[in-house]
Amino acid sequence: PMSSTQPGHRFQRPLSELKNAHSGEDIWVIASGASMDFVDADFFANKITVGVNRVNRKFDCSYIVAKDASGFDELLQFRKNARFVFSRYESGDLGNPLNDVEYEHWVFDHPRKLANQAPDLSVIGSDQLVVSYSTITSALHLAAYLGAHSIVVCGHDCGAINGEISFRDYYSNLNQIQ
Numbered sequence: 001p002m003s004s005t006q007p008g009h010r011f012q013r014p015l016s017e018l019k020n021a022h023s024g025e026d027i028w029v030i031a032s033g034a035s036m037d038f039v040d041a042d043f044f045a046n047k048i049t050v051g052v053n054r055v056n057r058k059f060d061c062s063y064i065v066a067k068d069a070s071g072f073d074e075l076l077q078f079r080k081n082a083r084f085v086f087s088r089y090e091s092g093d094l095g096n097p098l099n100d101v102e103y104e105h106w107v108f109d110h111p112r113k114l115a116n117q118a119p120d121l122s123v124i125g126s127d128q129l130v131v132s133y134s135t136i137t138s139a140l141h142l143a144a145y146l147g148a149h150s151i152v153v154c155g156h157d158c159g160a161i162n163g164e165i166s167f168r169d170y171y172s173n174l175n176q177i178q
Helices: 007-011 034-038 053-057 069-077 136-145
Strands: 012-014 026-030 048-052 063-066 083-087 105-108 150-154
Touching (some): 026 136, 048 053, 048 136, 053 063, 053 069, 063 136, 136 150
Parallel strands (some): 012 105, 026 048, 026 150, 048 063
């Protein structure tokens, strides 16, 4: 067992436990774009999926990747079967406090988030994940780290559909951040 003075540390598992866990398999990365209103949640049954942030409100993902501690309790509320993979630092930024979670999760180390939004790719091939201002970056890297043969991205719309930027109820009781 690892030792630390951090309260939630006993619930942390190392990312390295997941390395190549799905070697040679197709992995679907699910983002929250409005296009996902046109996809039935059952479509992903029996698929390996990596959800970004709160997509488990609608989709039962194999993994959920998140960096923002303010949303972690909500993720637990909609947990279903997902394994949680969280950044070591709040918002994936080394200058912020450590994320403190009191339930089982895998934690990933990461480089500093660069101010110009260009992610530091030097950690590819290590046991760290790339971070940027969008969690999709870490989700894509996690899919590769899991050993994906192919990565299929769904719901990363980069725009609005019918005036909406996310699927229905993604931001229920929350303010849209971006």
